[in-house]
Amino acid sequence: MTDMRKTLMVPGLLAVAALALAGCSTSGGTSATSSGGSSPTGTAAWPSSITLALIPNEKVTDLVTSTAPLTDYLSKQLGITVTGVVTKDYQAAVEAVCAGQAQIAIADAGSLAAAQDQCGAFPVLQDVRYGASSYASEFFTNIAHAGKYCTDTPVEATYGANGQKYLYCNGVANAEANKGVGPIAVDALKKITPGTKVAFGNTTSPAGYQLPVLALESEGVNIDNLDQVPVTGNDNLIMAVYNGDAEVGFAYWDARSAIKSSEVKDIGSKVVVFGLSKMYPNGGVVIGKDVPADLRAKITSLMAGFSKVDPDTLKNIFGQTAWVPADPAAIDVARQVNARFSGK
Template structure:
């Protein structure tokens, strides 16, 4: 999952100037131009821009992603430069204003760019072998009897080889896919006044998907004692430390905590439910990019894991890109619309 994080250094500040210029009425203008999007026979531009989102793990994102932009430049025969935008919305505005032709962003931004100006989501990120993920619902082992209909069992989380506790048929000794929805009836056991740890209101896994599932279970979110937490690892620790009875994060956020720091985590926190699958972020191409150029960009980036897997893993935390799934992008659109007025 990508997060909206702090802009790294001067390069990001320079890119911020670019993206701010794209705000305001630019999306409206771009939306009006979407109906006349470039055809496959239109001439290719001599230079295109790839918009990137700030990354807390990478101080100089433009330089770090230079292997990717250099590869695209070489294979496309045009100059591809990277810029770091202020946030996801700025990346959408940049694509819709024509100041960037490609953006790597979250799923909500892929849908937003498509809706605002006819940009095309072409790829989704692959992490841990999947292009989508579930929000997980978890509690402490001391409360397992309340939320679990069976005895919690340990199963291996393939991404790090650690063993964690699961119940309600989510995993067993041989299978742990993290595919939801599962165990959602257990949410009905959350009583008014229960301390529940929520992530940021813009987080699909930490807030939005769980809220939708709570509402579907007949639980009024305002009746709960909400414990606001920033960061998936801190959501886990809120339950581990007893500051909340139930928490929500992405599957399986327990892997974000080093075993050396919390050695008994696998024995103390139990996942009892999984939400509907939510799409990973990915790649969106601007509406005015010639269709044959867009197809080539999609082909090149879709196969980049065979060219330079280290850059994908070290910079983006993923193993590849796969073709975008329209139904999954539509789910991101619906979730965004549900919380837009909140």
């Protein structure tokens, strides 16, 4: 998934546009139904089965099967069948939750906010990656242009997630600290002159497009005056600047880790991060409004505890280390970004 959230699509994965819910059951149970027995507390009727909507993952060839440890765990602990399905994209996951075709979705922060606003769904958890539940967009350039965007000499700092050393300037990081917490040196964006080739990610990408556009606008830079280089994928954004196809690029902090140093040996010394945007929340878990409150609370508790049950699945399939309670203020940041880029 996203975000270091990115839009993930892989040919061959099950794409469910309107969600007919023909996904595979990961617990050997039956297909979803809308009727069920009483909850353990006797306060409300629980369905006999529920559906968990997932987003295609570029690193997993069979996401439904790969996430079986999670859905099996939920099924066993809840006493009802939890079935996993893969939706076409985040928007389809929101539509599924709002239509009652899925009761849980694991999605990006924008989708959590959208589901809450569109149909009263409940954002309950946020992803934790590398010790944080939010992230910044990084602004980077080729070392050849460091003199233009850096007010100081670029320094090496270790990126804790992989132990690699990368170049930073403008106080973004130093030998003692590299936390990726913005905003830092946003005013450096003023140095991007009209006609400059700038690599942007997909327009739905917070780190690759939305946060940078907001930052550029805050500094009075008109993006229509830039030579925009559209790029798909954070690794490709880095490589566009590395190869000189763009002077400046934007991606999540620190997307240089998506490039194998064994394949691009000088990535750490050729691409310089010169600023960070304001923080944006990681994605997480949203639960439909029609799910009984006690069932919602139980699902939330179980998923929050999954990191202790099966940390390997959480890390290898979902790329994170934990789920923590959703922060309403953080989700509101995603809501504000949604409003800016909704086209309304």
